[in-house]
Amino acid sequence: MSQAVERRIESLDDLRDVASAFDLTAAVCSIVPLGSGNVNDTYLVEAGDQKVVLQRLNTGVFRRPELVMGNQQMLSRHVQKRLNADRNLGEAGLLAGRRWELPRLICTRDGGCTWHRCSDGGFWRTTTFVADAHSVDVIEHRRQARELGWGLGVFHQLISDLPVEQLADTLEGFHITPRYLEAYHRALVHTSVPSTPLGQECLAFIRERELIVSLLEDAKARGDLPLRPIHGDPKINNMLLERSSGEAIALIDLDTVKPGLVHYDIGDCLRSCCNRLGEETTDFDAVHFDLDLAAAILEGYLAMASSFLQPVELGFIADAARLISFELGLRFFTDYLAGNTYFKASHPEQNLHRAVVQFRLVASIEAQEAALRALVQQLSEPTALTLAA
Numbered sequence: 001m002s003q004a005v006e007r008r009i010e011s012l013d014d015l016r017d018v019a020s021a022f023d024l025t026a027a028v029c030s031i032v033p034l035g036s037g038n039v040n041d042t043y044l045v046e047a048g049d050q051k052v053v054l055q056r057l058n059t060g061v062f063r064r065p066e067l068v069m070g071n072q073q074m075l076s077r078h079v080q081k082r083l084n085a086d087r088n089l090g091e092a093g094l095l096a097g098r099r100w101e102l103p104r105l106i107c108t109r110d111g112g113c114t115w116h117r118c119s120d121g122g123f124w125r126t127t128t129f130v131a132d133a134h135s136v137d138v139i140e141h142r143r144q145a146r147e148l149g150w151g152l153g154v155f156h157q158l159i160s161d162l163p164v165e166q167l168a169d170t171l172e173g174f175h176i177t178p179r180y181l182e183a184y185h186r187a188l189v190h191t192s193v194p195s196t197p198l199g200q201e202c203l204a205f206i207r208e209r210e211l212i213v214s215l216l217e218d219a220k221a222r223g224d225l226p227l228r229p230i231h232g233d234p235k236i237n238n239m240l241l242e243r244s245s246g247e248a249i250a251l252i253d254l255d256t257v258k259p260g261l262v263h264y265d266i267g268d269c270l271r272s273c274c275n276r277l278g279e280e281t282t283d284f285d286a287v288h289f290d291l292d293l294a295a296a297i298l299e300g301y302l303a304m305a306s307s308f309l310q311p312v313e314l315g316f317i318a319d320a321a322r323l324i325s326f327e328l329g330l331r332f333f334t335d336y337l338a339g340n341t342y343f344k345a346s347h348p349e350q351n352l353h354r355a356v357v358q359f360r361l362v363a364s365i366e367a368q369e370a371a372l373r374a375l376v377q378q379l380s381e382p383t384a385l386t387l388a389a
Contacts, residue, residue, distance in 0.1 A: 153304025232256025329358030
């Protein structure tokens, strides 16, 4: 999830004051920026031997940050309970003795609250730091792809029995593709139709596929696809891999945890991981949905997630990969028409180029749809799942 935001960078003294409001084990000795997220301001704080992650939540995006924190508290209690039970089972447990962590919230010194408001109204939280871990922006090999899928499957499995009604919808309309199509049509009314070849390509591509936008929402309305707890933004660099082993050990950035369809997550995972050229390429003709990477991701994912997913849900995974890719292209193109007001853009054509990349990815998925569906079916068979595990 990306948004053009005015980033506020506090002074080091301001950051020390905020960090010191939380219940750390020692005095703050170091604060440095962490990561490259577009929404929240994130810092790595060292306090003696302790390392924690300090974040200022962007309340322009998360207008009710208390609900975000409530979801994270609910998630943390539920997952920690399941992890504790699983560790007691050792090799016989879900994780088979493997490491998996969920960043834990650190409370404030006074009152034990999980967030802190500073004098200028900034909304802050602090979580534990996952050690010996790193993330990647592009998949390096097939084993890594399997680990990324496995990690998402573990996360979904651990929250599969969390009652969805206990979570607030902190981003209403997020991944509801028909709403993005409505926004696109509104943008068309207020702008001139682009006459460039790439602009015309996008217009034609959307026009030919408008009927697919309600596919997942229609299935949800029919009762075919149930609401479940989801991560909401499982892009490739939100999965942490252990440096020493290369194994997936955590899924971070939990702001977007909310009720939704697991297809939003697995579709976005496949979209972001199976385009080896990434979102920013301008080599449009080379954009390709890598079916071999998809096989590795789904192999890892289904080894963990098939036990709670219903057969009808499995049948929509290929549709999700296509639709979520189309949705992001639609959002990029809409923002281009609107003057690049939402997604950060370093030049006027960047969101147009991003849209073309996503639409070329959709076309590649469509060309391989039968093979992708067969792959999901094959990997969902009990024999395949036993081998994958």
